[in-house]
Amino acid sequence: MEAHGARSDVAIARAIREAVRRVPGVAEIGAGPRVVAATYGPGERVEGVVVRRDAEHVDLEVHVAAVYAPSLSLPALAEAVRRAAREQAEALGARPVRRVDVAFDDLHMDGGGRR
Amino acid sequence: MVEAREARPREQQGAAQASQLVTEHGKTSISNQVVAKIAGTAAREISGVHELVGTGAGGTIAGLAQRVTGGPSATQGVSVEVGEREAAIDLSMTVDYGVSIPQLADAVRRNVMDRVQATCGLAVKEVNIDVTDIYLPEEQASEQRRVE
Amino acid sequence: MSAFNRLLVSVLALATIVGAAVVLLVAVGVEASSIASWWPWLERRLETFEGLDDTDQAWTVAITAGLIVLGLVLLVLEFPKPRRREPRMTLQSGGLGRVTVSRSGVQELASREASLVEGVREFQSEVQENRDGLHIRGRASVDPGANLPAVAQQVQERIKSAVEQHLGVKVADVAVDAQIQPLTAGGRRVR
Numbered sequence: 001m002e003a004h005g006a007r008s009d010v011a012i013a014r015a016i017r018e019a020v021r022r023v024p025g026v027a028e029i030g031a032g033p034r035v036v037a038a039t040y041g042p043g044e045r046v047e048g049v050v051v052r053r054d055a056e057h058v059d060l061e062v063h064v065a066a067v068y069a070p071s072l073s074l075p076a077l078a079e080a081v082r083r084a085a086r087e088q089a090e091a092l093g094a095r096p097v098r099r100v101d102v103a104f105d106d107l108h109m110d111g112g113g114r115r
Numbered sequence: 116m117v118e119a120r121e122a123r124p125r126e127q128q129g130a131a132q133a134s135q136l137v138t139e140h141g142k143t144s145i146s147n148q149v150v151a152k153i154a155g156t157a158a159r160e161i162s163g164v165h166e167l168v169g170t171g172a173g174g175t176i177a178g179l180a181q182r183v184t185g186g187p188s189a190t191q192g193v194s195v196e197v198g199e200r201e202a203a204i205d206l207s208m209t210v211d212y213g214v215s216i217p218q219l220a221d222a223v224r225r226n227v228m229d230r231v232q233a234t235c236g237l238a239v240k241e242v243n244i245d246v247t248d249i250y251l252p253e254e255q256a257s258e259q260r261r262v263e
Numbered sequence: 264m265s266a267f268n269r270l271l272v273s274v275l276a277l278a279t280i281v282g283a284a285v286v287l288l289v290a291v292g293v294e295a296s297s298i299a300s301w302w303p304w305l306e307r308r309l310e311t312f313e314g315l316d317d318t319d320q321a322w323t324v325a326i327t328a329g330l331i332v333l334g335l336v337l338l339v340l341e342f343p344k345p346r347r348r349e350p351r352m353t354l355q356s357g358g359l360g361r362v363t364v365s366r367s368g369v370q371e372l373a374s375r376e377a378s379l380v381e382g383v384r385e386f387q388s389e390v391q392e393n394r395d396g397l398h399i400r401g402r403a404s405v406d407p408g409a410n411l412p413a414v415a416q417q418v419q420e421r422i423k424s425a426v427e428q429h430l431g432v433k434v435a436d437v438a439v440d441a442q443i444q445p446l447t448a449g450g451r452r453v454r
Contacts, residue, residue, distance in 0.1 A: 075136060101144070106146065107189075249369075
C-alpha cells in the first residue's frame with residue numbers, strides 16, 4: 001500500500017486497482033473493447049480507475065472485466081467491487097466516498113486465464 | 116464464486132433488479148459485449164442449436180476471422196440493445212436437423228432471458244431468433260470428404 | 264443501403280434522366296425556347312445544342328441516350344424492394360420476440376428430403392406462405408426408369424412431414440413437377 005503522506009489521486013487509484021483485482025470474480029481492471037477511463041499523474045496513469053474529488057466528496061469509477069460462471073451475478077459482483085474500492089479509498093484518507101460507479105466492460109469466458 | 120452479499124429474492128424482478136443497477140452508492144453499467152457474451156453462451160447451451168452465426172457482410176468477415184482463429188467468437192450471431200434496466204436481444208443461428216424450431220426457439224429464449232436476468236439484473240424485453248439454416252447431417256460428411 | 268442513400272441515388276438518377284432527355288430533344292431539333300422559355304439561363308445553355316453539325320449531333324445523341332440508360336439502370340437497381348418474397352419467413356411474432364427462419368434454409372430442407380427418396384437426383388423448391396399454410400412447389404429430376412407418380416408422391420409426403428416437424432407450420436400443399444433426367448446430363452452433383 002502506498003500509504004505515505006502524499007496520497008495523490010494516482011496513488012489512491014493504484015491501491016484501489018490492486019484491491020479490486022483481489023475481489024473474487026474480477027478478471028481484469030480497465031480492460032475492454034474501448035479505451036477506458038484512467039487516473040493520470042506524473043509519469044504514470046492508472047487505467048480503469050477514476051478518482052474524482054470535490055471539496056466534500058470523493059467519487060470513484062472502476063472498469064472491470066468479470067470472469068464468467070453460470071452462477072455469476074453482476075449486481076452482486078458490483079457490490080463487492082464497490083465495497084473494496086470504497087474501503088481502500090477511505091483507508092487512504094480519500095473520504096467520504098459518495099459514489100462508486102462500476103462498469104463491466106468485458107467478460108472472460110474461459111476462467112480468465114487466457115489472453 | 117461471488118458471494119451474493121446483496122442478494123435479494125429473485126421474485127422481485129423488473130423494477131427491483133433495475134434499482135440494483137442504479138443505487139445511491141453508484142451506478143453499475145454493463146456493456147453490450149458482456150450481455151452479448153452471456154446471451155450467446157445461454158443460447159449455445161440449448162441442445163439443437165448448432166451454431167450462432169453472424170449475418171450479412173459482418174457475418175462473412177466474422178466467419179473468415181473464425182476460420183483463421185479457429186474458434187467462434189463469443190458474441191457472434193448475437194446483437195443486443197441494452198438500456199438502463201431492459202435489454203433486447205437478437206440471435207442468429209443455425210439449428211440441427213430434426214428439431215422443432217418453435218420449441219427450440221422457446222427453450223433458447225427462456226434460457227437467455229433467465230440467464231441475462233440472473234447475471235446482469237436486466238429484464239429482457241424480447242429475444243428475436245432468426246434461423247439462418249438447418250444444419251443437415253450430410254453437410255458434415257461432404258465437408259469431410261472434400262478435406263480428404 | 265440506407266433509405267437516405269437510396270433516395271439520394273434515385274433523385275440523382277432522375278435528374279440525370281431528365282437533363283439528358285432535355286438535351287437529347289434539343290439536339291434532335293426541338294426548339295430550346297419551347298422547353299425552357301420560363302428559365303432564360305437554361306434556355307441559353309440549351310441553345311448550344313441547337314443546329315449541331317452531323318458529327319456533334321450523333322455524339323450528343325449517343326451520350327445523352329447513354330446517360331438516360333445509366334439513369335434508368337440506377338433507378339431499377341435502387342428499387343429491388345417489391346421483391347416477391349422476403350428472405351425470411353416469420354414463424355412466431357409474440358410479445359417476447361419474433362422467430363424467423365430463412366427461406367433458403369427451408370428450401371434446402373425440402374430439397375434434402377426429396378433427394379432422400381430413391382430415384383430423385385435433384386430437387387429445386389420454392390416456398391410460399393399463404394393464409395392456409397405453406398405452399399411448396401418443386402421440380403424433381405428423376406432417374407430414368409423410376410416410377411414417376413410413386414416418386415412424386417413420396418417426395419410430397421417426405422417434404423410435408425419434414426417441414427411441418429421443423430417449422431411447426433402447416434404445409435397446405437406440395438406440388439411436385441417430376442421429370443425424367445436425360446441420360447446425357449451425367450448425374451454428378453458435385454461440381
